[in-house]
Amino acid sequence: MTEGPRKVVCEICGQAKPLAKLAGRYYCYECARKVLEEHILTQLKELERRGIVQLASLRRGRAEPPAG
Numbered sequence: 001m002t003e004g005p006r007k008v009v010c011e012i013c014g015q016a017k018p019l020a021k022l023a024g025r026y027y028c029y030e031c032a033r034k035v036l037e038e039h040i041l042t043q044l045k046e047l048e049r050r051g052i053v054q055l056a057s058l059r060r061g062r063a064e065p066p067a068g
């Protein structure tokens with residue numbers, strides 16, 4: 001087994017071809033997406049805590065069509 005001193009792999013799944021670098025860490029595309037989603041969700045929950053946004057209404061996806 002030969003190990004390069006600078007072998008870069010995904011922090012989460014260990015894939016050898018990470019595509020994204022977030023906060024100084026490398027992630028493959030799939031893991032980067034999950035990390036970003038979690039990060040965004042964490043921020044959204046904090047905003048909800050403060051009463052700035054309502055996640056319940058966001059989860060409905062689309063706004064209701066205008067009545068008329």
Ligand SMILES: [Zn+2]
Pocket residue numbers: 010011012013014015027028029030031032
């Ligand atoms: Zn990965």
